[in-house]
Amino acid sequence: MTDSSSNKNFLKTLDRGLAVIKSFDGDTPQMTLSEVARKNSMSRASARRFLLTLQSLGYVIKVDDNFQLTAKILEVGHQFLSNLNFIEVITPFMREASRLLYKACSASILNETDIVYIARIPSQHQILSVNLNVGSRLPAYCTSMGRVLLGNMTENELDAYFKHAELISHTPHTITDVKKLHKIIKQTRIDGYSIVNQELEENLCSVAVPICNQQGKVLCAINVGMPVGQLKIEEVTSEYLPVLQEAASKAEAILVHH
Amino acid sequence: MTDSSSNKNFLKTLDRGLAVIKSFDGDTPQMTLSEVARKNSMSRASARRFLLTLQSLGYVIKVDDNFQLTAKILEVGHQFLSNLNFIEVITPFMREASRLLYKACSASILNETDIVYIARIPSQHQILSVNLNVGSRLPAYCTSMGRVLLGNMTENELDAYFKHAELISHTPHTITDVKKLHKIIKQTRIDGYSIVNQELEENLCSVAVPICNQQGKVLCAINVGMPVGQLKIEEVTSEYLPVLQEAASKAEAILVHH
DNA sequence: TACGAATGTGCGCAATACGCACATATTTAT
DNA sequence: ATAAATATGTGCGTATTGCGCACATTCGTA
Structure with a gap:
């Protein structure tokens, strides 16, 4: 996550949300809510909101208390390749x-x-x-x-x-x-x-x-x-x-x- | 973009931001600020903020007044494949x-x-x-x-x-x-x-x-x-x-x- | 059973993101 | 060349979005 909080045109929520997605990496392919919060240095309440949003959009699922990415996340970059x-x-x-x-x-x-x-x-x-x-x-x-x-x-x-x-x-x-x-x-x-x-x-x-x-x-x-x-x-x-x-x-x- | 505005745990800015990314598709691999705004049914000021944020994060570049995705966007889904x-x-x-x-x-x-x-x-x-x-x-x-x-x-x-x-x-x-x-x-x-x-x-x-x-x-x-x-x-x-x-x-x- | 850890929830409010109006720049038409 | 149309940039008041806190609930462990 980048520190551009002084820039009025920088949307902090989008930055944080993308960082949450990227925090599902090779070291942590699956995470609990608390692990997401810790890894992204955010409150549990915020982490929960990001995860629930991503889940609602289909990019993340919850399996046995662990969140993980779904194949739908490939949609986000796929078009770049197609182009x-x-x-x-x-x-x-x-x-x-x-x-x-x-x-x-x-x-x-x-x-x-x-x-x-x-x-x-x-x-x-x-x-x-x-x-x-x-x-x-x-x-x-x-x-x-x-x-x-x-x-x-x-x-x-x-x-x-x-x-x-x-x-x-x-x-x-x-x-x-x-x-x-x-x-x-x-x-x-x-x-x-x-x-x-x-x-x-x-x-x-x-x-x-x-x-x-x-x-x-x-x-x-x-x-x-x-x-x-x-x-x-x-x-x-x-x-x-x-x-x-x-x-x-x-x-x-x-x-x-x- | 989904209509979940009645849900307090749904982060609208993240939803909109991801929709902006996905709007760079096969039909519109490159777009001006106004085209992004129109295609995503948002104000030009909002579209601009999303684009400037994505540009600042490296996911989008501007070439001759047209915004387009960069290879960095592959980072967002890449880890899913690696997993x-x-x-x-x-x-x-x-x-x-x-x-x-x-x-x-x-x-x-x-x-x-x-x-x-x-x-x-x-x-x-x-x-x-x-x-x-x-x-x-x-x-x-x-x-x-x-x-x-x-x-x-x-x-x-x-x-x-x-x-x-x-x-x-x-x-x-x-x-x-x-x-x-x-x-x-x-x-x-x-x-x-x-x-x-x-x-x-x-x-x-x-x-x-x-x-x-x-x-x-x-x-x-x-x-x-x-x-x-x-x-x-x-x-x-x-x-x-x-x-x-x-x-x-x-x-x-x-x-x-x- | 009690305790600790993890997650869920409501709410007041901080601050983030909004759209508007205007300014500036560029392109197009006459 | 000038005017009009189009596109983008900017500042700002404020609407609303997202925040963290405190408490509630659930689950796992000793």
Whole structure:
């Protein structure tokens, strides 16, 4: 919840209500009334009113004294995805890349300082570790797709990005030096792809390329990820990248007509 | 927006705010301030306050005098999906079924009177017609997955369903007679699958099966859809259904350990 | 049974959100 | 170019919405 109480045009009840919805997260998928109140730093009476409103609207149900979200909550964001017309164009090609590489293939766009997953083709076998869904967010600066998308920014935009981004070392390999990152992103722009090795999570490597529309505007980035022990970085460049680039090219050929 | 103004525990501002978010739909993905006000039957001053709040929270941006949703809005529903732990178990098998059948494969659950899509493996080629995403909703009574899920209901629950469901003829083939539907759903329960032919959309046929967990509880339904002209219903039963059932069985074998 | 914890409820009122009128900016028509 | 129409921005008085409090009720535990 944000502190904008001095702004007469800021609707505090809406802010608090959305915060209540978002407080049903991975740590607390289900909560009692009191837990909602505590987690959202509000009185029990207020929490109750928010929950009863959300229940009345169908977004929340109560199961054995615990409130939890319903599928109806997907309505709130669903239309955003539906408005991204290119998704249905790129997914068959992502699927083909996934098949050839035996890896999950994902697409994302930039939002604030994160990448947001907008499509995902699961791999043929069990997921290794990360549980990523449409809507999942990861920091842009240390992910392959993020770097591809940042590579599409102007210098001013990139400066603004680093003003806001919180550069955390997720692993011993994470690069958090702004100068280094600037250089890497500049190189990414030149290369037209990005390989990130163990910067977000140990033992995980990924390679990403952009997908552009007719005007050359980057619509999104797509990537595949893999465990590091499986192969060497040179193999990523020689075996994985061309498949991904081919998928992007084929998608782009169709997007030209859109 | 619902009319619950007589209820002291109903927070009208939250209701209105969520309605504003949802008004950014397929018909109006972008809107001016005045269009938002008109579409939501509220004053311009109110609309402005809602939009400025959502903008301040990052859920909406303004591009050339038009407001539109940002990817951040996916945060609101994202956690619901993440809380469905079985999705990452079933998607590799859905993917295999999709590969074998050369069709998109989807999973859904019931919410109110609709099915809601919770996972989707796109087909290898261009989508035929329907643009379905995670979060998309379709009426349960005339969809194969819906019938499978309704087949899992008690008689009381099914009666309650038909009290609320709006039975619309989407095509000349749509069955809207409650007695007939009861019979069909009962048969679906016995069969363990459902084939729906041109009841939601002309020339589209689909077959669905349930996926159950260890306790026999139905977690979701999965389906594949196809154009009718491609094959006969008997072929659906003999060629498509077994593949889908195998995918479900394999997923269930793993879910036993969850 | 008594006590503690959790939730439900009514109510006075604090403060939040409202709409109105006017101001400003932009677009359209003459 | 000017006037009119349309869209948006702003300040403010106040209607009404949402608040927290105190008490009531329910449920679980010792």
